[in-house]
Amino acid sequence: MKKMLSFLFTSSLVISFAQSPEATPASEIQNSLEKMEQMASSSPFKNLEFKNIGPSIMSGRVVDVDVNPTDPTEMLVAYASGGLWYSNNNGTSFTPIMDTAATINLGDIAVDWDSKTIWAGTGENNSSRSSYAGIGLLKSTDWGKTWSPPMLTDSHHIGRILIDPKNTDHVVVAVTGPLYSSSENRGIYTSEDGGASWKKTLFATDMAGFIDLDAAPENFDVMYAASWEKDRKAWNFDGDGTASAIYKSTDAGQTWTKITTEASGFPIGTGVGRIGLAVYNANTVYAIHDSQFRRPEEGAEVKKEGLQDLSKDDFKSMSKENFLKLDDNQLNTFLKQNGFQEKYRAQNVKNMVRAGDATPLDVAKYLENANTQLFDTPVKGAELYRSNDGGKTWIKTHEGQIDDVFYSYGYYFAQVRVDPSDVNHVYVMGVPIIKSDDGGKNWNSISKENVHADHHALWINPNKRGHLINGNDGGLNISYDDGKTWIKNNSPSVGQFYAINYDLEQPYNVYGGLQDNGVWVGAHDAKENRAWHQQGQYPWKTIMGGDGMQIQIDSRNSNIVYTGYQFGNYYRIDREKEKQTYLQPKHELGESPYRFNWQTPILLSSHNQDILYLGGNKLHRSMNQGDDWTAISPDLTQGGKEGNVAYGTLTTISESPFQFGLIYTGSDDGLVQFTQDSGASWNAIKGNWPANLWVSRVVASQHKKGRVYVALNGYRFDDFSPYVYASEDYGKTWRSLGKTLPTSPVNVIIEHPKKENTLFLGTDNASYISSNTGTSWELLNNGMPPVAVHDMKIQPISNDLLVGTHGRSIYTTNLDALELMSKGDFAFAKVNKIKASSRYGAPRFMWSEGPEPKINLTFYTKMAGKVKIEVLNEKGQTIYENATTGISGLNYYPYNGTVGEYALKKFDKENRPKKAENGKYYLPKGTYSIQLTGNSGSASQELIVE
Secondary structure (H helix, E strand, O other), rough: OOOEEEOEEEOOOOOOOOOOOOOOHHHHHHHHHHHHHHHHHHHHOOOOOOOEEOOOOOOOEEEEEEEOOOOEEEEEEEEOOOOOEEEOOOOOOOEEEOOOOOOOOOOEEEEEEEOOOEEEEEEEOOEEEEOOOOOOEEEEEOOOOOOOEEEOOOOOOOOEEEOOOOOOOEEEEEEEOOOOOOOOOOOOEEEEOOOOOOEEEEEOOOOOEEEEEEOOOEEEEEEEEEEEEOOOOOOOOOOOOOOOOOEOOOOOOOEEEHHHHHHHOOOOOOOOOOOOEOOOOOEEEEEEEEEEEEEOOOOOOOOOOEEEEEEEEOOOOOOOOHHHOOOHHHHHHHHHHHHOOOOOHHHHHHHHHHOOOOOOHHHHHOOOOOHHHHHHHEEEEEEEEEEOOOOOEHHHHHHHHOOOOOOOOOOOEEEEEEEOOOOEEEEEEOOOEEEEOOOOOOOEEOOOOOOOOOEEEEEOOOOOOOOOEEEEOOEEEOOOOOOOOOOEOOOOOOOEEEEEEEOOOOEEEEEEEEOOOOEEEEEEEOOOOOOHHHOOOOEEEEEEEEOOOEEEEEOOOOOOEEEEEOEEEEEEEOOOEEEEEEOOOOOOOOOOOOOOOOOOOOEEEEEEEEOOEOOOOOOOEOOOOEEEEEEOOOOOOOOOOOOOOOOOEEEEEEOOOOOOOEEEEOOOOOOOOEEEOOOOOOEEOOOOOOOOEEEEEEOOOOOOOOEEEEEOEEEEEEEEOEEEEEEEEOOOOOEEEOOOOOOOOOOEEOOOOHHHHEEEEEOOOEEEEEOOOOOEEEOOOOOOOOOEEEEEEEOOOOOOOEEEEOOOOOOEOOOOOHHHHHHEEEEEOOOOOOOOOOOOOOHHHHHOOOOOOOEEEEEOOOOEEEEEOOOOOOOOEEEEEEOOOOOOOEEEEOOEEEEEEHHHOOOOOHHHEOOOOOOOOOOOOOOEEEEEEEEOEEEEEEEEEO
């Protein structure tokens, strides 16, 4: 049973860890997908259309590329959370072909190009922080128009799919399994009947799934599979274990033999990490290994005082006497380069050590946090092995290790490819992509100036040496000279946003922080097309690198922007002066270092835009735009856990607009706290939700002072239940808002700034709206695929809803039409003026289509059915007539301002429309009436043509 939080509504912050949530069963997820289909068809908001506003050029993470072997200008590109895209013009443009499926999260694809059959393994296999689970294996036999019901529904994440070239009904699948929980469903699965039935032919352990699978090009019976033991938690990631190994099959995956034995020469044991495979032929196989075995310690050398740089480790065993003997210049260099506060300089620190207020070990501990521990881990890292005898024996192809490829993130890469035309021409993917021409002995990087880091996919043309198609965290690149130069092919809007925001300019700008692609800003109405190539200026601009995080914009001066990158590295940016000021609060020497979440929360106070809040494990406040900081809380988490990932950190901050200093916080380990006196005292809030969940949002209401919302996310336990709650009494009692929501973790909830009962919510696969303060929810998906929604904002002046997705960039829709739903059974929105023009219907320069008026008729009807549309002149005569079928809800009808030829006689001769070049007649200057009549009533609006 899931245990509830056991602490009381009290000021005590001493709270112990309780039992973690349980993983969600596949049957519940499948039922939820059916529920979403029903909601999509019945939603009164299903006509509320969302528009994608980009950006596109920075792209998002590619996980696989499949290319037509007879025509390499035709390809399919799979994005981790952005879906499947098709190009038949060598990547010049792409079309999404998986948006009608129940998910667009992908781990691998396989294609039978002859029959146009696509197999999509859902659920990314890279085990990243945002590697979303899938719903199983999907199949399309009509090139993405329709998709099969999910197969292997307990798979969560799929590593690789192989199709037998001689019998395309024979498919072999490597199931990696859940990211955060154990599972008996990991393994190798085979089907002989095109997916109608499946057989599990290989199983390692409930913690070791299969990450890679490859077959001999000339003999499908011979294949190799790589198992990977890993244990990911929110606070720690062990990416290695004794169950990580290579297996071989000689009967097309029906039976398997473990071939990485003690006598084989390939590493075995607890330090074996992720393994990637590349099969050149039945006997020759490459295996890239992310070795987690520790490097041998180098011989300790005595430092010559003052002549060598100090390192953090030097202080761990340094005596007080030796510390006081250090050269001041040498110590100051170390202190400055490592970001110690200004007050910590050589003489001050020596005085503290001399007086017993600090120790040399405190100097080392000052720099210790989860991120530095991760980078400091002395593992071997990347190493390439080759077998020439079908896997019986393995030899490392190089001396030592291949450094500066995996760094500490080998779990995110570990893939190798071999040129089908040259056994010694090998590529390894990591942070850079590297190439060897001598079978792995020597290496050089082919990551050039037009190529993003972090590589996950590579196709090698077997018929044209040097023709490569590469997928990475920044999209797709194509090379024709073996990596000397690259084309960037980033036209799809597949950005993976963590957070978005807006300013109050006219037109307003949209800001967003992306996974591994920094922070960007652009006008909300910027055109997302290729015209910028001609001008040389993309309409969106980057203002920060790294993994882009939260953004706050000074409402008094939008040139002042607060943003940063992972683990709390934030800056105040003056865009006008092109100046950046680093802002991260520093702990005191002798204190435990502050812990900062991957996506550290920041907030500008609505009461005073000089006041900035930043959450570590404590809440910090600056009264002067981040120049100086004060911790205004104790540790607001459960205290952290031992591990290599920052944990026990704040994830969300909200201050009430009704009272300065009424602040709520939420942590990654399940705590919600609040203060009513700017941090002088804090109260822990008890809610009827499971313990230890990641608090994705806490939101102080804009409409009632005591109202507060909390959303929690169980993704890091493979618990996909929608946890979202509301309180009317500062968190003393709670009402669940998630009872009618389909199963999916909740990332964000927001209020409409003017409509008290209207809420918006984003989950890992959809957006929702509630018109009754969360009692029930309706799906919003017109124009949006089932993509993860990380953030939502409403620009108050334009009344635009902005949706930041983790896979399909940013969407927007205007919310003015919501007012119609409170105006009776039938309501018709005001119609904007248009201008008369003789250019309507006339072709433009270079044969482009001529302009036409765009008159959007927006109406609400309680009863579905036929709605008659009439345009009347000033005499009340009908000059245009049509009909549409309205749903019960919001409706939109596009009217192009034309009249029928039969109506020309109803115009005065001097004002009669003339036939345009396209054969149509357009409304001349005048005042008209548009009348709508339906089952629920009728309404009219004036149309002015100036």
